[in-house]
Amino acid sequence: MNDKHIRKIEELSMNAWPSYKIELYDKWLIRFSHQYTYRTNCVEQIGPSEIPIPEKISYCEQIYSDYGTPCSFKISPVIPQSFDDMLKEKGYEKKHVTNVMTMSLNNYRPSCDTGVQVTVNDKITDKWIMQLFNLNGTTNPTHLSIVPSMFKAIPKKTIVAGVVKDGRMAASGLGILDRDDLGVYAIYTDAGERRSGYARAICDTIINTGIRMGARYSYLQVVYGNEPAINLYESLGYKYDYTYWFRSKNIVRQSARLSKDGGNDCR
Numbered sequence: 001m002n003d004k005h006i007r008k009i010e011e012l013s014m015n016a017w018p019s020y021k022i023e024l025y026d027k028w029l030i031r032f033s034h035q036y037t038y039r040t041n042c043v044e045q046i047g048p049s050e051i052p053i054p055e056k057i058s059y060c061e062q063i064y065s066d067y068g069t070p071c072s073f074k075i076s077p078v079i080p081q082s083f084d085d086m087l088k089e090k091g092y093e094k095k096h097v098t099n100v101m102t103m104s105l106n107n108y109r110p111s112c113d114t115g116v117q118v119t120v121n122d123k124i125t126d127k128w129i130m131q132l133f134n135l136n137g138t139t140n141p142t143h144l145s146i147v148p149s150m151f152k153a154i155p156k157k158t159i160v161a162g163v164v165k166d167g168r169m170a171a172s173g174l175g176i177l178d179r180d181d182l183g184v185y186a187i188y189t190d191a192g193e194r195r196s197g198y199a200r201a202i203c204d205t206i207i208n209t210g211i212r213m214g215a216r217y218s219y220l221q222v223v224y225g226n227e228p229a230i231n232l233y234e235s236l237g238y239k240y241d242y243t244y245w246f247r248s249k250n251i252v253r254q255s256a257r258l259s260k261d262g263g264n265d266c267r
Contacts, residue, residue: 003078006242008181009100009219010076014044016176016183018153020146023063026051030060033150034142035069038096038246040150042072045079053083057090065251072248084247092247097224101238105182105211105218108237116201120209121160124151124174128160131169135188159209163198171198175206182210184220187229199229203236 019031019040027047033040043060064071072095075084088094121128129148138144159175170193174186184206189198207218220238222229 006076006078009102009241010044010078011046012178012181012183012219013039013221015156015178016154016185018150018155020150025059026056028056028060030063032064032067032069034140034146036140036143036147036150038072038248039074041069042074042246042248044074053086057087061249061251070248070250072246074244074246076244077242087247087249090249092249095246095248097243097245098221099224099230099243100219100221100241101230101233102217102219102241103237103239105207105216108207108211110208111200111204111236116163116197118201118205119162119164120205122158124154124158124160128162128169128172131162132172132186132188135169135172135190136186157213159206159213161202161206163193163202165193170196171202173199173202173206175210177210177213177215180214180216182207182215182218184218187220199232200236203232207236 014029017037017039020033020036021031023030023032026049027045028049029044029046031040031042031044035041049056060073061071071092073083073087073092075087126148129151133139133144133147138147154176157177159177161173161175162169163171171189172186173184173188176183176185184203187199187202189196207215210218218238219241220233222233224243
């Protein structure tokens with residue numbers, strides 16, 4: 001593991017999952033998607049700063065305050081420890097710790113045939129997105145409105161997978177091919193269908209389809225402590241690469257504070 005390798009995977013993951021809104025600010029990306037995921041609602045650093053860091057943090061805090069959401073910064077191994085320490089001192093809490101796992105596909109061997117039929121498409125459809133929402137429990141009206149456009153804004157080739165049972169999608173998966181790297185995303189299984197081999201069959205299908213499309217490496221992200229998922233990915237050949245997390249803080253709006261203190265009453 002080295003900084004060049006990590007930066008590449010971070011770049012791939014940004015390409016793979018666009019935000020609803022993005023502002024470029026002195027080589028920081030301020031991402032906003034109405035709190036659908038941490039990754040699409042955080043500040044990501046893509047280059048060295050010219051503006052003083054405390055000034056930039058204050059600017060980002062104001063932006064997220066205006067949005068009415070917490071201010072979050074993504075922290076990966078390429079971010080200086082001093083920056084993470086600074087945020088901690090400012091009251092930012094560590095959130096959503098995530099492991100990145102990778103593997104070479106040069107010697108990948110398919111899993112044993114489980115008899116699970118996986119549907120594969122190269123387009124993300126409205127139907128697939130709605131079925132995905134049913135699987136991951138998305139009910140927020142704003143998310144139901146904006147997230148489909150985020151999926152459709154993915155600029156790379158996609159491998160859209162699912163297992164259909166009794167006319168409904170019982171499991172899902174999404175592969176995103178960027179150059180010769182295959183990202184594996186959106187692995188969900190209906191709670192009543194777990195331990196049926198669906199997730200393994202979907203991952204295997206995505207990986208083999210990706211190989212035929214020219215993929216040589218693969219990566220994925222899994223929440224720290226999700227042992228069933230980690231065990232599955234390790235059995236497929238993925239190995240731990242590095243960890244990232246978010247520093248997040250609720251920012252009180254200035255307007256709300258003024259209202260609570262008496263608004264613009266001049267005394």
